[in-house]
Amino acid sequence: MVSLDPMRALVVVNPAATSTTAKMRDVLVGALASELKIDVVETTHRGHGRELGARAATDGIDLVVSVGGDGTVNEVVNGLLEKGPSPHLPTLAVVPGGSTNVFSRALGRSRDPVEATAEILASVRAGRSRLVSLGTASASGTDDAGADGWTDPRWFVFAAGLGFDAEVIARVEAQRAEGRRSTGALYVREAVTAFLLGRERRRPAMTVHVPGEPPLEDLFLCLFSNVSPWTYLGARPVNPSPEASFEAGLDLFAMGRMGPLRMLRTLRQTLSSTPDARGRGVHRRHDLEELSVTASRPQGWQVDGDHLGTATGLRVRHVPAALRVVA
Numbered sequence: 001m002v003s004l005d006p007m008r009a010l011v012v013v014n015p016a017a018t019s020t021t022a023k024m025r026d027v028l029v030g031a032l033a034s035e036l037k038i039d040v041v042e043t044t045h046r047g048h049g050r051e052l053g054a055r056a057a058t059d060g061i062d063l064v065v066s067v068g069g070d071g072t073v074n075e076v077v078n079g080l081l082e083k084g085p086s087p088h089l090p091t092l093a094v095v096p097g098g099s100t101n102v103f104s105r106a107l108g109r110s111r112d113p114v115e116a117t118a119e120i121l122a123s124v125r126a127g128r129s130r131l132v133s134l135g136t137a138s139a140s141g142t143d144d145a146g147a148d149g150w151t152d153p154r155w156f157v158f159a160a161g162l163g164f165d166a167e168v169i170a171r172v173e174a175q176r177a178e179g180r181r182s183t184g185a186l187y188v189r190e191a192v193t194a195f196l197l198g199r200e201r202r203r204p205a206m207t208v209h210v211p212g213e214p215p216l217e218d219l220f221l222c223l224f225s226n227v228s229p230w231t232y233l234g235a236r237p238v239n240p241s242p243e244a245s246f247e248a249g250l251d252l253f254a255m256g257r258m259g260p261l262r263m264l265r266t267l268r269q270t271l272s273s274t275p276d277a278r279g280r281g282v283h284r285r286h287d288l289e290e291l292s293v294t295a296s297r298p299q300g301w302q303v304d305g306d307h308l309g310t311a312t313g314l315r316v317r318h319v320p321a322a323l324r325v326v327a
Helices: 022-033 048-059 070-080 102-106 113-126 164-177 184-197 260-271
Strands: 008-013 037-042 063-068 091-096 129-140 154-156 159-163 206-209 216-225 231-233 236-238 250-256 282-288 290-303 306-326
Touching: 008 022, 008 048, 022 037, 022 063, 022 113, 048 063, 048 070, 063 070, 063 113, 070 091, 070 102, 070 154, 070 306, 091 102, 091 113, 102 231, 113 306, 129 290, 154 306, 159 164, 159 306, 164 184, 164 216, 164 290, 164 306, 184 231, 184 260, 206 250, 216 290, 236 260, 250 306, 282 290
Parallel strands: 008 037, 008 063, 063 091, 091 306
Antiparallel strands: 129 154, 129 306, 159 216, 159 290, 206 216, 206 290, 216 250, 231 236, 250 282, 290 306
């Protein structure tokens, strides 16, 4: 049994999280404060979670609790790991507050924020934690690329992508900026529109380079996963890379030129209770340490569901045992 009295915790709260109200967040914080010595900070701007994570790592905080969606988790993790993995970093716990909460669900947390908070406290009391692998992504052909032509590596906890999936995310973010709520139906609508009206699947621009293999050419979607499933439509998992896990390297799911019927067939396969997407134009690889993508024209890129602009290349790497999380 672990005593909670000396444990210092920073609670990072995203007040704009889509699935928690202000009253619910007060309940969550109250539960945490009843057993931990906490400081609570609400994020106020893009990148604030990263600043707070970096400060927690420097200040010797024992536990960082992220209350929000996957975007909040990503920012906090990038702050915690700003100087790289270390056994002395704070442990991370995640209370789900977003629309999909992929990382929280991959850790086995309840979808209900109150229940998830109770699970976290029980695990902390019992001293249950684990190390998880993560990934990093660097982009080329961007305005903020360094002298070597690549951006600084950005950590991702469950997925990164170049091409079609990032375009869909950009479309959804544009709708959210106009006041639309992020829902599974909104993602489906924007994905259908992008597929039917977009040019990328008709003129695929990307090539994947896997060490030791011939290049995979003429791709319009390149997705790199650290966990399974990749995302959810409500309660239903979307699972293009069912073998992906914290215990393995990265998984690749890529798609080449195809029409609407083949796309629907592939989508049905990823939504199946026994997902196994295969067929012409579908490419999968499992347990990779590193790989890269090049594009003949700029493509959208995303990390953990956050659209980061356009790029002409992406380089991803697997980092084992990168961060300790509450189990």
